[in-house]
Amino acid sequence: MSPQPDTETHATLGSYFGRYNARGERAAQVAKEFVASEHYWELARPGNHLLYGPRGSGKTTLLKMLQPEGISGWQAAEAKRAREIVDYCSVLVPTDRPWSEQIGELGKRVGPEGSDRLSIAAFTLNLLREIVAAGDRRIRADSDHHLSASISRDAEDAIARETGEQWGLPRPVASLKMLRTALRSELNRMYRVVDDYLATSDLEHLARLPGRSLELESAAVTFIELFNEAAGEQDRRWALMIDELELAAPPVAARVETMMRGHSELLMVKVSLAPYTEGETRFNDPRYGMAGHDYTPIMLTYPNKDGALEFSRELIARAAQQRELTEGPEEIFGDSVFDSDYAEEAGELDYPLLLTYRRLAERDPSFAEYLREKEIDLDDLEQLSSEQRSAWLRKPRSVVVVREFYGFDVRGRGRSRKRPTVYTGLGGIIAMLEGNARWLKGITDHMLDAYQEQKDKQGGPKELDRATQARLLDGASEAFLNYLRMIPSPVPPEISARFGPRGILEHIADPLSEMVVAGTFRPDPPGTFNVPPGLDEGILASLRLLIHAGAIVHVPREENETVLGPLEGKRFRIAYLVAPSFPSPLRLGKEISLASLLAAVDVSQPDLFAEEEEAEDR
Amino acid sequence: MNPLYVTGVSTREIKELEDRTYDIVIAAVGYEPRSRAIAEHLPMPEHGLAIPFLDQQEHAFKENKELFEKRGYNTPELSHDEQPEFVRQWVLERWRAAQLVGELRIAVDISSMTRRRMATLVEVISSLDPAVRVLTDYLYTPQIYREPPPEPLATLTIGPVTPEFAGWTPDLDTPTCAVVGLGYEANTAAGAAEFLDADRAIAYAPRGRDPRFRADVDRANESISDYASVIKAYEIEDPLGLLLDLDRLAAGVTRHSRLLFVPLGPKIFALCSLLVARLYRPRIAVWRVRNSELRAPQYIESAGRVCGLRASNAPFAGEDHDRSEVLSASSSYAAA
Numbered sequence: 001m002s003p004q005p006d007t008e009t010h011a012t013l014g015s016y017f018g019r020y021n022a023r024g025e026r027a028a029q030v031a032k033e034f035v036a037s038e039h040y041w042e043l044a045r046p047g048n049h050l051l052y053g054p055r056g057s058g059k060t061t062l063l064k065m066l067q068p069e070g071i072s073g074w075q076a077a078e079a080k081r082a083r084e085i086v087d088y089c090s091v092l093v094p095t096d097r098p099w100s101e102q103i104g105e106l107g108k109r110v111g112p113e114g115s116d117r118l119s120i121a122a123f124t125l126n127l128l129r130e131i132v133a134a135g136d137r138r139i140r141a142d143s144d145h146h147l148s149a150s151i152s153r154d155a156e157d158a159i160a161r162e163t164g165e166q167w168g169l170p171r172p173v174a175s176l177k178m179l180r181t182a183l184r185s186e187l188n189r190m191y192r193v194v195d196d197y198l199a200t201s202d203l204e205h206l207a208r209l210p211g212r213s214l215e216l217e218s219a220a221v222t223f224i225e226l227f228n229e230a231a232g233e234q235d236r237r238w239a240l241m242i243d244e245l246e247l248a249a250p251p252v253a254a255r256v257e258t259m260m261r262g263h264s265e266l267l268m269v270k271v272s273l274a275p276y277t278e279g280e281t282r283f284n285d286p287r288y289g290m291a292g293h294d295y296t297p298i299m300l301t302y303p304n305k306d307g308a309l310e311f312s313r314e315l316i317a318r319a320a321q322q323r324e325l326t327e328g329p330e331e332i333f334g335d336s337v338f339d340s341d342y343a344e345e346a347g348e349l350d351y352p353l354l355l356t357y358r359r360l361a362e363r364d365p366s367f368a369e370y371l372r373e374k375e376i377d378l379d380d381l382e383q384l385s386s387e388q389r390s391a392w393l394r395k396p397r398s399v400v401v402v403r404e405f406y407g408f409d410v411r412g413r414g415r416s417r418k419r420p421t422v423y424t425g426l427g428g429i430i431a432m433l434e435g436n437a438r439w440l441k442g443i444t445d446h447m448l449d450a451y452q453e454q455k456d457k458q459g460g461p462k463e464l465d466r467a468t469q470a471r472l473l474d475g476a477s478e479a480f481l482n483y484l485r486m487i488p489s490p491v492p493p494e495i496s497a498r499f500g501p502r503g504i505l506e507h508i509a510d511p512l513s514e515m516v517v518a519g520t521f522r523p524d525p526p527g528t529f530n531v532p533p534g535l536d537e538g539i540l541a542s543l544r545l546l547i548h549a550g551a552i553v554h555v556p557r558e559e560n561e562t563v564l565g566p567l568e569g570k571r572f573r574i575a576y577l578v579a580p581s582f583p584s585p586l587r588l589g590k591e592i593s594l595a596s597l598l599a600a601v602d603v604s605q606p607d608l609f610a611e612e613e614e615a616e617d618r
Numbered sequence: 619m620n621p622l623y624v625t626g627v628s629t630r631e632i633k634e635l636e637d638r639t640y641d642i643v644i645a646a647v648g649y650e651p652r653s654r655a656i657a658e659h660l661p662m663p664e665h666g667l668a669i670p671f672l673d674q675q676e677h678a679f680k681e682n683k684e685l686f687e688k689r690g691y692n693t694p695e696l697s698h699d700e701q702p703e704f705v706r707q708w709v710l711e712r713w714r715a716a717q718l719v720g721e722l723r724i725a726v727d728i729s730s731m732t733r734r735r736m737a738t739l740v741e742v743i744s745s746l747d748p749a750v751r752v753l754t755d756y757l758y759t760p761q762i763y764r765e766p767p768p769e770p771l772a773t774l775t776i777g778p779v780t781p782e783f784a785g786w787t788p789d790l791d792t793p794t795c796a797v798v799g800l801g802y803e804a805n806t807a808a809g810a811a812e813f814l815d816a817d818r819a820i821a822y823a824p825r826g827r828d829p830r831f832r833a834d835v836d837r838a839n840e841s842i843s844d845y846a847s848v849i850k851a852y853e854i855e856d857p858l859g860l861l862l863d864l865d866r867l868a869a870g871v872t873r874h875s876r877l878l879f880v881p882l883g884p885k886i887f888a889l890c891s892l893l894v895a896r897l898y899r900p901r902i903a904v905w906r907v908r909n910s911e912l913r914a915p916q917y918i919e920s921a922g923r924v925c926g927l928r929a930s931n932a933p934f935a936g937e938d939h940d941r942s943e944v945l946s947a948s949s950s951y952a953a954a
Contacts, residue, residue, distance in 0.1 A: 012805070012808045012809075012812060012841040012844050012845070013812050014808065014811070014812060014841065014844030014845050015841055015844045021815060023815070023817075024793055024817040093790075094790050094791060095790060096790070096794065096815070097814065097815070098785065098787075098794055098814070098876060098878055098903060099787070099790050099876075101777055101778050101784055101903070101905075102778070102784045102785050102786050102787070102903060104784075105778050105780075105781040105784030106781070106784065106786065108781050109781050126789075126790050129789075130791075184788050184789060187788030187789075188788050190788075191786040191900055482805060482809075483809070483812060485773075485805075485809070486773050486805060486806070486808075486809025486810070486812065486813065487773065487813070488773045488775055488776045488813065489773070
């Protein structure tokens with residue numbers, strides 16, 4: 001049953017985009033619905049990679065699909081290509097917020113120095129567990145499994161014993177499974193050691209912290225070399241894939257970042273990261289590795305809407321096939337005025353579009369003036385050259401359509417909302433969903449449910465009713481805006497309405513939208529903004545949270561420019577998903593300074609990081 | 619780990635507290651009249667501690683503070699960073715003095731406390747050496763119905779309530795299960811569930827005597843079913859029932875998942891979460907959510923009833939079970 005946005009006051013991301021998260025799924029399960037994007041093939045290439053993108057953009061899915069289990073479970077024809085390219089053994093090291101918080105809080109109890117030691121030791125022990133688990137799975141796998149390894153029981157015992165000894169484990173172990181269990185015991189012992197230290201304040205206890213003497217990279221290589229030797233694969237490379245590095249403690253992140261300089265012959269590192277980090281990142285610091293040189297950055301967002309077209313279309317087509325629908329995405333959703341080739345075939349404006357131009361000219365004196373100025377007669381377009389038609393009419397097409405659709409209904413914050421039928425059709429839907437895997441999967445499921453229902457009732461292939469498409473897009477957009485209010489933000493409550501993530505988004509999106517639908521007609525209104533120097537730290541914090549959420553999309557000026565590190569000088573746009581609330585022509589447009597967008601807002605807040613008070617939850 | 623024995627304090631009229639005697643009583647001085655309701659009816663304790671909130675000293679704050687001071691309570695002004703150590707030392711001092719008699723009776727009024735204050739007290743009291751028998755009544759007076767606050771404009775913090783309740787699970791690949799206590803602040807629980815991104819979520823919906831409260835909770839949490847696979851109801855005035863239920867849940871879930879309590883809504887859910895987490899230490903974490911809109915002070919009055927839980931570090935003697943009308947003999951349990 002599709003959600004009903006008429007009750008959307010409480011619409012959540014979950015209701016529109018589902019609870020899908022690859023983290024909780026086994027790689028073989030992820031493989032069943034996997035659609036390979038260009039990003040996947042880039043990431044699959046041997047080498048160090050930095051994968052970054054907002055929540056839901058598919059970072060974990062891509063990493064899981066490099067694991068032998070993911071590739072083995074992948075039934076599509078492209079799996080053969082993946083087997084050839086991914087000839088290294090990928091080890092996924094997950095992390096998550098509760099785990100990172102538990103380490104952080106335990107660390108607080110032992111002081112700064114102990115805390116660093118503790119977080120590195122805990123991470124190292126977990127990483128080693130995952131490496132051992134990956135080796136164990138390869139030994140137990142069927143021979144046709146990707147990278148299955150043939151190692152005798154005796155050889156396995158020898159690997160486990162030798163590794164356990166070199167890692168300083170307290171007791172000898174005789175299998176990879178036991179080695180893994182022993183590492184788990186060490187992690188458990190870590191908590192007890194801290195407890196003993198807190199009970200006695202005796203620093204001797206901390207000296208016995210498990211894993212404290214292990215050096216991450218050399219400990220990993222110890223096992224890998226023994227394993228490779230036993231498997232007869234001396235040159236087999238292994239990839240450590242660290243998911244959500246932003247959640248790791250700063251000393252752990254620093255160590256991983258250093259490893260990305262890539263001096264090991266056996267190890268490569270692939271890291272996924274939120275598009276910003278709370279702490280200081282060392283990426284792009286020459287001492288720790290440079291994008292394009294030591295590692296390849298892969299951005300999972302699409303600044304230009306056409307960038308996501310192929311992947312999104314394929315994902316929708318795959319979902320339709322799984323439901324045994326014979327129609328393709330174009331037939332199900334119909335065309336859209338935002339399709340890049342819309343009306344191109346005719347070489348000029350098609351009739352419905354021409355009517356839109358005429359309606360706007362009748363209602364909007366400034367558009368009529370624009371036409372007059374250019375000496376355009378909508379009843380006699382033949383007088384214009386092909387170049388003139390392209391520059392003056394087709395190029396501002398999406399602005400005209402959105403302005404005509406929303407214009408004069410817009411009254412600042414109190415605007416009446418319209419169902420966004422203007423954004424329906426395949427091209428509009430794909431643009432709004434930004435190539436975000438979670439958004440695409442969720443909304444496609446709802447739309448295909450509705451399509452199936454409509455088909456059952458009405459029979460025969462016919463595109464999904466535009467009103468239904470609009471209702472679902474509108475609900476999804478509203479749910480996303482609700483979510484932005486719930487993101488934990490460091491901005492204090494007195495001013496969070498204006499300077500929290502949701503408030504800042506409104507401050508940016510509102511004027512950009514007004515320049516499209518209100519005031520004097522502009523054929524090429526600003527659609528992107530840059531961040532000036534000297535912005536209040538509270539506003540910058542909200543911007544970073546918006547980038548992480550996917551509400552703001554980075555528009556790089558050059559190849560390898562990442563959004564990590566300072567935001568100043570970088571260019572962004574608002575996510576098209578919020579277009580139903582902040583009408584947008586879904587194109588980049590000109591660039592404007594964030595300072596001028598915020599000019600009407602009093603940003604002279606004295607301290608956006610006032611000391612935390614106690615009035616939290618009384 | 620000290621053993622913990624718990625039984626219920628069944629719901630009674632608040633005036634029936636007048637024949638209860640405690641060695642020490644700990645409360646909070648806040649802006650709501652409910653803040654002083656229990657202290658008003660308890661006999662003057664030998665030692666009382668009522669820590670004022672340093673901000674939002676409005677509504678009934680002045681009257682509350684005067685009442686506590688008149689009844690001999692110590693009302694030190696402490697920042698929240700200073701409180702844990704002060705409370706620890708203050709309680710330890712009374713514990714040392716109680717060594718002669720071998721027993722210490724404590725009442726903690728959680729009605730106006732933050733979750734962080736509650737966590738500190740549960741931690742301090744549960745850690746006391748069992749050389750002295752410590753009996754603690756965690757008391758709670760439900761509020762008279764008030765309309766829910768407006769939907770929060772922003773969430774400020776989500777994270778462990780204190781370092782002691784951050785939990786500890788060695789395995790990163792163990793799935794996470796979030797148990798969320800629902801409140802009547804719209805969308806907060808769903809927002810927390812979305813943010814936590816747990817593999818599984820279970821929600822607990824509070825039920826009170828006023829049907830309007832129930833309707834408010836249901837309305838504010840229409841969307842929680844998008845996240846929670848199970849939604850259970852609990853009675854605010856049956857804390858022991860809730861405690862036993864959470865304990866059973868924890869026994870099952872902690873075998874295969876990392877368990878995380880997110881106690882929104884009535885304080886009684888937070889108390890039960892903290893006690894269960896203490897019993898299972900360090901496997902369970904308790905997190906708090908700090909919302910902006912909740913900062914607006916609300917004039918909350920006591921409904922004139924009291925309920926709660928009695929915890930002890932030693933098995934209950936018969937008279938502690940059945941001693942008075944305040945105590946319930948319905949159940950007790952212990953865990954090492």
